[in-house]
Amino acid sequence: DADVTQTPRNRITKTGKRIMLECSQTKGHDRMYWYRQDPGLGLRLIYYSFDVKDINKGEISDGYSVSRQAQAKFSLSLESAIPNQTALYFCATNTDSGTDTQYFGPGTRLTVL
Amino acid sequence: SQKIEQNSEALNIQEGKTATLTCNYTNYSPAYLQWYRQDPGRGPVFLLLIRENEKEKRKERLKVTFDTTLKQSLFHITASQPADSATYLCALSPGNTGKLIFGQGTTLQVKP
Numbered sequence: 001d002a003d004v005t006q007t008p009r010n011r012i013t014k015t016g017k018r019i020m021l022e023c024s025q026t027k028g029h030d031r032m033y034w035y036r037q038d039p040g041l042g043l044r045l046i047y048y049s050f051d052v053k054d055i056n057k058g059e060i061s062d063g064y065s066v067s068r069q070a071q072a073k074f075s076l077s078l079e080s081a082i083p084n085q086t087a088l089y090f091c092a093t094n095t096d097s098g099t100d101t102q103y104f105g106p107g108t109r110l111t112v113l
Numbered sequence: 114s115q116k117i118e119q120n121s122e123a124l125n126i127q128e129g130k131t132a133t134l135t136c137n138y139t140n141y142s143p144a145y146l147q148w149y150r151q152d153p154g155r156g157p158v159f160l161l162l163i164r165e166n167e168k169e170k171r172k173e174r175l176k177v178t179f180d181t182t183l184k185q186s187l188f189h190i191t192a193s194q195p196a197d198s199a200t201y202l203c204a205l206s207p208g209n210t211g212k213l214i215f216g217q218g219t220t221l222q223v224k225p
Contacts, residue, residue, distance in 0.1 A: 031211060033212075035215075041217060042202065042217035042218055043202070043215040045212060048211065090156050099147075100145065100147075100210075100213050101159050102159065103159070104156030104157050107155065107156050109154075
């Protein structure tokens with residue numbers, strides 16, 4: 001089931017490098033989200049987008065930027081990666097704008113050395 | 114401040130028993146509360162949703178309760194199986210924000 005795909009699945013990079021994580025969906029949903037997950041901290045919202053022209057910051061957007069290239073594509077960039085951005089990153093789409101139920105991609109494990 | 118909290122300690126139970134996981138929240142008035150399952154290295158998967166005006170929801174071996182007075186949701190898995198071992202996340206939607214707020218998750222281990 002590849003309705004939401006993320007690339008790469010794993011990435012190791014060095015401090016100061018620019019990194020882009022990509023998310024594509026075939027579900028036709030307008031709403032897309034980027035989260036990071038750290039042990040003991042749960043999922044935290046980085047950015048979200050309700051359509052191509054509507055992009056919003058989440059609770060932890062500092063150090064990140066996003067681009068919504070099309071309805072189906074939502075990319076997350078780390079302009080200058082730092083070690084505390086080492087985490088598991090998830091893209092999600094909104095299956096129901098009434099209840100905000102979300103459908104998650106498989107995740108990208110990012111390590112910043 | 115707003116908080117959503119789940120038991121951080123892992124829950125270990127014997128196969129066949131009922132697992133009960135707790136989700137507490139403060140300073141929110143959620144319109145919906147949702148439960149997700151997450152397996153190691155995978156994305157969360159939606160399980161159940163309960164609305165603020167519902168007390169209980171069931172789906173097969175799963176049951177969710179929602180007490181807006183206590184600001185608490187309980188998630189029950191009856192007749193638990195080793196395959197139920199995973200981390201379970203609760204998430205609430207304040208309504209009309211397009212966002213979910215997630216708890217940190219509780220890991221359930223079901224032993225044969």
